Amino acid sequence: MKILVCITHVPDTTSRIAFTDGDTKFDSNGVQYIIGPYDDYAVARAVELKESQGATITVVNVGRVETEPTIRKALAIGADDAIRINAEPEDSYFVAKQIANVAKDSGYDLILMGRESIDFNGGVVHGIVGELLEIPSVSSVMKLDIDGNVAKIAREIEGGKEYIELEMPFVAGCQEPIAEWKIPNMRGIMTARSKPLNVVDPVDTDHLDKLVRFELPPPKGDIKMIDPEHMEELVSLLKNEAKVL
Amino acid sequence: MESTTNTRKVPYKKSSKQDIFESPDFYKIDDLLSEEHLMIRESIRDFVKKEISPYIEDWAENNHFPLHIVKLFGEIGAFGPFIPEKYGGQGMDYISYGLIMQEIERGDSGMRSTASVQGSLVMYPIYTFGSEDQKNKYLPKLASGEMLGCFGLTESDFGSDPGGMKTHFEDKGDHYLLNGTKMWISNSPDADIAVVWAKNESGRMKGLIVERGMEGFTAPVIHGKWSLRASSTGELVFDNVKIPKENLLPGKDGLGAPMMCLDSARYGIAWGTIGAAMDCYDAAKRYALERIQFDKPIASFQLTQKKLAEMLTEITKGQLLNWRLGTLMDQGKATSAQISMAKRNSVEVALNVAREARQIHGGMGITNEYPIMRHMMNLESVLTYEGTHDIHLLILGHEITGIPAFK
Numbered sequence: 001m002k003i004l005v006c007i008t009h010v011p012d013t014t015s016r017i018a019f020t021d022g023d024t025k026f027d028s029n030g031v032q033y034i035i036g037p038y039d040d041y042a043v044a045r046a047v048e049l050k051e052s053q054g055a056t057i058t059v060v061n062v063g064r065v066e067t068e069p070t071i072r073k074a075l076a077i078g079a080d081d082a083i084r085i086n087a088e089p090e091d092s093y094f095v096a097k098q099i100a101n102v103a104k105d106s107g108y109d110l111i112l113m114g115r116e117s118i119d120f121n122g123g124v125v126h127g128i129v130g131e132l133l134e135i136p137s138v139s140s141v142m143k144l145d146i147d148g149n150v151a152k153i154a155r156e157i158e159g160g161k162e163y164i165e166l167e168m169p170f171v172a173g174c175q176e177p178i179a180e181w182k183i184p185n186m187r188g189i190m191t192a193r194s195k196p197l198n199v200v201d202p203v204d205t206d207h208l209d210k211l212v213r214f215e216l217p218p219p220k221g222d223i224k225m226i227d228p229e230h231m232e233e234l235v236s237l238l239k240n241e242a243k244v245l
Numbered sequence: 246m247e248s249t250t251n252t253r254k255v256p257y258k259k260s261s262k263q264d265i266f267e268s269p270d271f272y273k274i275d276d277l278l279s280e281e282h283l284m285i286r287e288s289i290r291d292f293v294k295k296e297i298s299p300y301i302e303d304w305a306e307n308n309h310f311p312l313h314i315v316k317l318f319g320e321i322g323a324f325g326p327f328i329p330e331k332y333g334g335q336g337m338d339y340i341s342y343g344l345i346m347q348e349i350e351r352g353d354s355g356m357r358s359t360a361s362v363q364g365s366l367v368m369y370p371i372y373t374f375g376s377e378d379q380k381n382k383y384l385p386k387l388a389s390g391e392m393l394g395c396f397g398l399t400e401s402d403f404g405s406d407p408g409g410m411k412t413h414f415e416d417k418g419d420h421y422l423l424n425g426t427k428m429w430i431s432n433s434p435d436a437d438i439a440v441v442w443a444k445n446e447s448g449r450m451k452g453l454i455v456e457r458g459m460e461g462f463t464a465p466v467i468h469g470k471w472s473l474r475a476s477s478t479g480e481l482v483f484d485n486v487k488i489p490k491e492n493l494l495p496g497k498d499g500l501g502a503p504m505m506c507l508d509s510a511r512y513g514i515a516w517g518t519i520g521a522a523m524d525c526y527d528a529a530k531r532y533a534l535e536r537i538q539f540d541k542p543i544a545s546f547q548l549t550q551k552k553l554a555e556m557l558t559e560i561t562k563g564q565l566l567n568w569r570l571g572t573l574m575d576q577g578k579a580t581s582a583q584i585s586m587a588k589r590n591s592v593e594v595a596l597n598v599a600r601e602a603r604q605i606h607g608g609m610g611i612t613n614e615y616p617i618m619r620h621m622m623n624l625e626s627v628l629t630y631e632g633t634h635d636i637h638l639l640i641l642g643h644e645i646t647g648i649p650a651f652k
Contacts, residue, residue: 014265069280076284183291186322186335186345189284 001055001146001168003046004106006099006113006125007074008036008089009067013118023213026119035070037181038114042172044179045144046112047078053146056080058108062089062098068197075192076184082195087202092120096128097205103133108169110151115140115173126173136166139173253309257300262614264298265531266290266351268523271561277568278340285341289348292321297352301475302613305353308470310477312393312435314356315363319390323349323360325368327509332372332380333388339574343516343567350517351524354623355476357517362431363387365510367394370440370452373505374496379454383438395464397427397441397455397481398503404429405636405651408500412443414453414488421488423453426480429630433464433479440494441481442503452494452502461486472626474619508584511631512574515587518627519563521620522595526556528615529602536607543605552601559594566590582644589637596624 011017011031018027035043046057057079061067064086071082085098103111111133116123123139130137142161143154146168153164156175184192226234239245268290275283296317304311318324327342328334335341342364350357368387371379386392403409412425423443433439439455455462461484470478494502530553533544543549570587573579599621603610610617628634636651643649 069284072280073284076288183295183321184284184288185320186285186288186326186337186341189281189288190330190335190337192284193281 001049001053001110002106002108003049003055003057003110003112004099004103004108005039005042005046005057005059005074005079006111006129007039007043007059007061007070008114008117008119009033009061009063009070010036010117010119013037017216019214019216023215024211026214033067033070035073036114036117036119038116038118038173038175040114040181041176041178042112042114042174043074043077043079044182045174046110047182048179049110049144049146050078058083060085060099060102062087062095062202064088071197072192073184075195075197076188077182078188080195082197084197084199085202086199091207091209091211092122092124093128093208094205096125096132098202099125099129100132101203102200103129110146110168111171112144112174113171115175123173126171130171133169133171135169135171137171137173138164138166140175141172142175142178144172144174144178253307257311258303259299260302264294266294266298266524266527268351269526269557269560270564271557272565274561274564274568278344282340282344285337286344286348289321289323289345290351292317292323293348293352297349297356301353301356301616302619304475305355305619306474306613308474310355310359310435310475314359315393315435316390318360318363319388322388323364324388324390325364325372325384327364328368328372328384328388333385334368334372338571339512340568340571342513343571346513346517347520347523347567349520351520353475354517354521354620354627355473357513357520358431358473358476359393361510361513361517362396363394365513366396366506367438367440369509370396370494370502370506371454374452374494374502375454376491376495378491379494383454387438392437393432393435395430395432395436395439395481396503396506397430397433397439398507399427399429401426401428405633407442407503408450410442410444410450412441412483413445414443414451415446417487420490421453421493423455423483423486423488426482428480429467429478430464430481431473431476431478433481434466434477436464439464439481440506441483449498450500450502451498453488454492454494455481455483455486455488456492459486459488470626472622474622504581507631508579508581511584511588512570512579514627514631515563515570515584515591516567518588518591518595518624519560519567521624522556522560522563522591522598525595525599525602525617525620526553526560528617529553529556529605532609532615533605549605552605556598556601559598563591563594580644582640585632585637585640588632589634589641592624592628592634596621596628599624 012034015031020027059074059079060083062085089095126137126139140156145152154161322335326335326337330336398407414421414423437457441453441455463482464479466479533549534542536543566587603617639651
């Protein structure tokens with residue numbers, strides 16, 4: 001089985017978010033980067049499938065050279081080789097087009113990724129990749145088992161779960177609890193250095209949209225403490241100031 | 246022998262508090278580390294947050310050594326990372342080893358002691374002084390955590406003066422006969438093997454590998470410790486134990502051999518204790534920013550800021566000393582006296598930081614809601630094990646003046 005896992009290189013979930021250049025660019029100053037947490041589940045499940053039934057795992061990332069430590073981590077966790085498509089991941093269509101270009105004619109049985117990245121949270125790359133390759137795509141996949149050529153999947157739907165079966169190849173957007181995140185061990189880190197990390201140029205792609213600007217949510221207001229003896233004051237504030245009653 | 250410390254039947258109590266530790270890096274020392282070093286540090290930090298932090302207060306409170314951690318340390322690769330791959334190690338450099346020790350001790354000094362002893366005091370001598378058969382027989386199992394080891398040098402009457410040891414063995418033709426008692430041995434009650442230093446008939450010190458189950462060999466637990474409570478400590482008692490001749494370490498003899506092991510372990514301690522200091526500092530900084538007195542965070546008071554500023558200064562100096570020592574170790578240039586300076590400095594820094602952090606936490610600092618008091622009590626052992634604070638000072642004095650003051 002050949003598995004392609006697509007990973008994003010995103011700010012750590014505890015990062016402080018700020019923008020520069022007239023709110024058009026993310027300020028990466030002092031930000032720590034990680035594998036996208038949902039992508040990390042996809043990597044973990046791919047490694048489990050490799051361990052249980054044998055597979056080769058390729059990780060792919062659309063990004064500049066600074067994403068390589070993130071890619072190396074995926075290699076340390078258990079991927080066999082990696083491809084970095086040397087371009088800024090500008091928008092979902094651009095990224096999907098790059099992934100589809102790498103994946104076409106490469107014979108991947110499974111293309112796994114997170115259900116969404118946690119920086120721009122588009123959540124559509126898996127769908128677009130499926131369309132471009134003319135294969136099915138499913139998301140948000142919580143459980144993935146492979147039996148022969150058939151995948152048994154549980155996906156989250158509004159208010160419940162849906163159980164489906166489909167034949168490989170297909171694209172899956174993954175989320176918890178598909179697998180437990182894996183911590184690379186020292187052996188994995190030492191072997192990652194000698195695993196191939198191939199850098200390829202991007203294909204020309206139209207941009208279907210244009211970024212205008214970003215806006216942060218308004219800062220949280222101050223907390224007003226009210227004496228429990230004065231509930232009428234709370235009611236008055238909720239009515240007249242917060243206007244929620 | 247049955248395990249003597251791991252008799253607990255109740256499940257571990259998992260803390261509801263999340264470990265949100267972040268390490269200070271005031272002088273951008275991360276820039277001195279390779280991409281691989283950073284990944285090693287992050288992996289061990291994640292491992293500690295997952296496997297140690299949620300349970301450590303419960304283990305320490307109940308004086309419980311969690312034997313399962315040995316296998317987990319093996320899986321993550323924390324045992325003897327500097328040992329070559331062909332013997333089950335990772336072939337890592339000494340900066341990597343230091344970072345691993347730093348992160349484990351950030352979790353707990355007792356946990357780090359378990360890993361230090363296995364790597365530096367058991368695997369290191371077998372690798373450095375052992376025969377090829379000994380290396381093949383023991384090192385892979387020690388690296389994977391299938392076996393736990395301990396190191397027997399100290400005796401109840403011979404701590405700083407190990408050369409006076411009474412433990413001895415006689416050549417009986419087809420075997421050696423070992424007699425004596427070792428004291429203050431980390432891991433001993435649960436260890437599968439012990440690397441024991443004993444004198445032969447002519448008074449020459451040699452290393453022997455003693456295996457659990459050999460007749461006449463016992464390892465009683467030392468009870469009543471207020472320090473390193475999540476680590477097991479015991480004695481090694483040898484009552485006419487027959488040791489096969491192939492269990493003698495052939496590579497080196499004399500006091501210099503165990504001292505080489507101690508250098509490796511002390512190097513790990515230098516890094517480890519700065520880890521403990523960083524944990525105390527991180528906790529104190531958070532607490533100072535959250536704790537309100539006189540309508541403002543106590544971090545706004547000058548005396549709290551003084552404490553935090555001094556803590557960070559000392560930690561930063563310790564980090565730089567350790568990093569430089571690591572590069573010297575990797576170049577094969579580090580001296581025992583340099584290692585003494587780093588071990589001694591780091592433990593002192595860590596204890597002082599723990600004490601200041603305790604003050605910032607006020608009463609909460611003495612409870613197991615915070616890691617401070619546990620670190621502080623642990624560090625009191627670390628201050629005098631693997632060479633006492635005073636002995637390291639005198640090693641430096643000897644180095645400076647050329648005159649030994651403790652012989």
